[in-house]
Amino acid sequence: MAKPKIVKFRFPESLEEMPLGPSAAAGILTEPNSGWRVQRPVLDHSKCSGCLLCWVLCPEGVIDKSKGDLEIDMNYCKGCGLCAHECPKKAIQMIREGEDEQ
Amino acid sequence: MVKAKDLTDQEYLYGHKACPGCGLGTIGRLALKILGERTIVALPASCMSTVTTIYPQMNYSVPSLTMAFAGTAALLTGMSAGLKAQGITDAYVLGMAGDGGTADIGLQALSGAVERGDDFIYICYDNEAYMNTGVQRSSLTPIGAHTTNSPAGTASYGKEKAKKNLFEIMIAHRIPYAATASSAYPYDFMNKMEKTKRIKGPKFIHIMCPCPTGWGFASDLTVEIGKLAVETGLWYLAEYENGKVKMNVVPKNLKPVEEYLKKQRRFRHLTAENIQMVQEHRDSEWRLIREKWLSSLKS
């Protein structure tokens, strides 16, 4: 699986279930970051040239290039707008959360 | 040369709590895509560790250890030795420390580890202040910047000392490989990360990581600001290898520093005189650069 998924984490219920020392399984997600957003990216596939610059730059890694057309994981997009700002084809627009796409 | 379409879809750093637009996410993701899953990451006290390891949410999918502030390079030394002692040769040890954790409190350990020639990759991701604790000044804060403990006021224009030159400090150690990079130039960074895989001994990459929160610019301008830093000559992209320095980007004409400074809240207080001072400082640095590293090129 290329990206970790959100899991319902089962906390230790006794001393015996605690890990030996303060360590925890890597790659565990328990909550989305979507609540941070005030704006979100909308990708116009007809303008996208597949250059993958947005995929490279995204600080969150939410752009998925594995399926042909790019997809964005809206659970973890923070709406920073870097992808829209840098896209050489202006294929991404940032719209305010709650507004409709045009 | 790294091509994005050939890079793995695997995200080894995902879902973290860094500020929107922060360069550290790009840096961490890309570094780990290049090195792969058999990488152990050492993270000292910093944004990079704090936003990624809040129990039980662990945003790294590779093994990591959050380290005491001063000891990143020494931890890397120990990990590298421990792997070697057990005959494990197909794993990387990677340190990702901030500017404070490298150039200030971490400098002794880094110098020791480089002098010993231990095998590790060290990334100093430089957001030019102690950002995680609220934007306090470090030795890599640039001259003129306002920070919360070197604030601009009637008696001060912010940090009144120049940025320490880590790249040259590493060159002085005759390190096998040192480079400067920027999160705004991701392909340059990835090519440099690729190189580190083939070199034995200590490898050091000093990567500028523009910080929307601490520097005061909108979250979508991270790359634009990063590029302006290079275009105005306040940052440069270079490599040191085999006794030689190669500059990866040499702007024909350096843009006036004001173009870079005025876009960031941390420099907004600078007067024309201050800006002139920053520009002169930049010019004197570039005279040295041209002399030392570019004399074979026509200026």
Added chain:
Amino acid sequence: MNNNPKDGNLDFLNGDEAVAYGARLCRPQVIAVYPITPQTIVVEKISEFVANNEMTCEYIHVESEHSAMCAAMGASLVGARAFTATSSQGLAYMHEMLHYVSGSRFPIVMMNANRTLAAPWNIFGDQRDSLSQRDTGWIQAYVENGQEALDMIIQAYAIAEDDRVYTPVMVNLDGFVNTHTFELVHIPAQEEVDAFLPPFKSRNAVDFHHPRSFCMTASTEWNMEFRYQQQEAMDRARGVIAEVDKGFGDRFGRYYGGMVEEIRCEDAEVVLVGMGSVVGTSRIVVDRLREKGFKVGLVKLRFYRPFPREYFKGLSRRVKAMGVIDRDISFGYEGAVASDIKSALAGAGAVPKVINFIAGIAGRDITKENIEGMYDKLFNFARGKDEKEMQFIGLRW
């Protein structure tokens, strides 16, 4: 003490050299050390072993003691057995990392040459350095002589790496008195030590098949549970210490009594409690006084942490007065060992009189006359005469 060693060579070694041999026998995979008097001979001897192929390990010349503990931790993190050694200023310099390593549950073994802390400067022995690290979560053992030093390095790994413990261990030698004094020491055979101490298979190390984040942030909601776990491990260590002592004795012929050794305490009216080399001197005084008919005893406190609280509660019911020799002082109060003993007695019911003797600071000798004087005072105190509860012994005025 038993004197039936099985196998092994007899050699004339100082305490530091004995530690170096002990470390070599444990086959550590990574040694990260920084030199500091009076530990330097440990560092040098091990580097000679490595340079002559008599020892296989990664020897790291770290640039500071703080880095020594960081590097040792890095090695343990990837599953390697790690060793380091320090003293005094160096121990203080790595203080932050002592907490870090014990909190992370890495079973590192460290030799510490007990030396006083500056300022003022002095390189000679007292126990202020290690005792001021009391709360860092390390198991602390104190040895009396070179043989015990060698043996305790081996036992330290057996204790630290035990599944029930996973707590780092500090083995303390008195600076110069132990570290630089030459004695006859039996060096066990490597095969015997290999059988006693198998290779380290860490339960707390990087596994690429099951990656983990180590030393992550544990919030207010979870931090206390990790600390409780640490305390539980220290409690379990008591039993493990006794087991390891017995197992070591069975194989190598030297039993040390676990956390505490009693010398002639069966019918003692007054006892002295000490840690480290002062016990060796005190044994002679006890025998002399016993010949004269005085019912004196001696308690060798071998482990300061975990602390043998139950033992001291029991002892308190048997004696009239107890003197505690502290080669340290917690300024503003009293010696650390005396404090801990007295707090153990607080729950015991009938409490014997206790005098805390502050002695042997910064290498000042604790002489046989000093020790006889301490027993004198204890008898006075037991008979109702006035004695101050804390006394500096051997001051000029």
